[in-house]
Amino acid sequence: MEAKQISGGICAPQGFTAAGIHSGLRKNKDRKDLAMIKSSVSCSAAAVYTQNKVYGAPITVTRRNLADHQAQAVICNSGNAYTCLADGVELATKMCDLAADALGLRREDIIVASTGVIGMPFDIQPIADHVGQLAAQLSADGGHDAATAIMTTDTVPKEIAVEFTLGGRPCRIGAIAKGSGMIHPNMATMLSFITTDAAISPQMLDRSLREVVQDTYNMISVDGDTSTNDMVAIMANGLAGNPEIVVQDSDYQQFTAALRQIATVMARKIAGDGEGATRLLECTVCGAPDLQTARRVAKSVITSSLTKAAIFGADANWGRVLCAIGYTEGDFAVDRIAVSFSSPKGCIEVCRNGAGIAFSEEKAKEILLESEIHINIDMGLGAASATAWGCDLTYDYVKINGDYRT
């Protein structure tokens, strides 16, 4: 059963407050650039990070701070990633100090993250000047502001919360996330912060997060570029009062299902709001010989520039889908593949047994003009399946990235 969607985002779980302000890191005064999330009590915490060998200083510092699997607050800025700077780690540590001082916490209890341009000199003064104001604004209504403050080229803030029951007690999970370029997570992902009031041990929290990330945040791609600053962090403060989850029992399964629900929504939101995107692309692969192949094929299709451009043009150019399946890593047969496109306007099969079949181009065009397009692939080889999310490749992607820094 799906957990019930509720309002409140990351502040929906008990004990969490959040805020987002304009500190001056961005020149545009209408753009928030600094976010904070705080729990009233210490939390179990877990995180996954980018696999890029070039990674941001905040990744180094957060990894160090989470060594004890405990955290109580997040500070995150947008507008400057302060990555590839000689003094990056110093700056990230200083950010933790500033947040810790403002909140009366230890610096080791802070999760620090950043997003923005890589390699630009970073002036921390605006943060030093405004962290007190940020802390003062923390409130149970602040989740939306925090979601807004971490945006870069995102066109909409991304947040969600759900409620479900564990041991008779209502529990909540909330999340915010940001994309929307340099999105091709690899065993970790873009920025997303998740809060929950469920009681769960750090070990189970870590396991649950890793399990879910593989099928959600890691199954999206906007442009094939794995960011240097990807991070998904979760904090669980236990205030729901459920019996603490300490083994992989049915409560763990239920918690993980709710977390998966949250993460799937966030992943879809990030993909659909990819830079310049006009269409959300969902590729489902079934009949795969194994899970790894299913995931790889789904991701290969939604990453293909040619497929993405065809979807932008509402062109049922299924040959490009076959091509992307064919260059996927791994050894598998391609002579049983069936492909169909679907949307709220209907479903149309375009390929069977690896070869084209006659179809109405008009009907296909009608289906592909919708804002959410599904590419359904049956490999005809086994029972494994996977889903990946992407977006179309548009003029605006080029425009946004042809002159991002100015």
Add this chain to the structure above:
Amino acid sequence: MEAKQISGGICAPQGFTAAGIHSGLRKNKDRKDLAMIKSSVSCSAAAVYTQNKVYGAPITVTRRNLADHQAQAVICNSGNAYTCLADGVELATKMCDLAADALGLRREDIIVASTGVIGMPFDIQPIADHVGQLAAQLSADGGHDAATAIMTTDTVPKEIAVEFTLGGRPCRIGAIAKGSGMIHPNMATMLSFITTDAAISPQMLDRSLREVVQDTYNMISVDGDTSTNDMVAIMANGLAGNPEIVVQDSDYQQFTAALRQIATVMARKIAGDGEGATRLLECTVCGAPDLQTARRVAKSVITSSLTKAAIFGADANWGRVLCAIGYTEGDFAVDRIAVSFSSPKGCIEVCRNGAGIAFSEEKAKEILLESEIHINIDMGLGAASATAWGCDLTYDYVKINGDYRT
């Protein structure tokens, strides 16, 4: 010493004739769509093919025909790849029969290739109707027409020839090639046909081709999509009268150097004429720990959508270069990396020891506005180096591929 560039393209080597005509496969009568190359005598032949598991029927048939390492002619059409069709192999075999009959050769001596849309029904009648005319037009002046007839979204035909000396005898190598989308060769590549009058055994020819392809055709990318129909084929007819190359001696080295020269020019031409491209991008990696890492890093950088879009915008966004280096497969240190951009307008260093350094944005912009941009990377780790070629990502790439089939 570089081999001397000469005119004549694929017909520069003795004994080769070529032709290119409009047969009617394309609707536009001004577009040639069928090419033929013929040697007056039987040739040693070798080829490399796409590694895509979905591959065109002509690949299947050419592979079969070259099992005896002999060939005497090439037939290649553009406009329809007849790939992913139930009757593809039958059609490709028929094309060989048509060419063989028109030329008085055995069908096993024909190299057949195709390029164009995948999965569209293919009517072979225009070829049957015009193959006689095509054969009749074969001439020593026909190389350019053949180069034109294999074009798809290419904006210019691509051809080259060089002359060098083996055993006191002048030898020549000529080549044509086509891009310009779905270009991300993987141990094989887009279409290119190479002719030579050098005498070389099939075994040495195959070795030389494979050696060269790795550093040239396989080091380019336009869009990360490995085509289903990639093929590079070479025919050597021995008419130069040099002592046949049968071992890896100095003649072999000299032949391979000339072939590398040819292949490098073709690779650069294909990359520079990538779909929608306004700039050729050359990335040279030195100081790499090993050759594989050097190649991977160079290719990762020129494949990155974000780097390509930045180059389109003449934006010295070197953080994206670092990001692409960082997500390259393999385990290596990134703290000694130096990066510079150069063009005929000068050279500017932007990153040293993995961190940004102050530079003039104005000067960088001036450099990046040129039509050929070099990204120079020194990894500071070893002695291996490699070069890869790509192009910028532009509005026109999206335009071309958003509605390619109509």
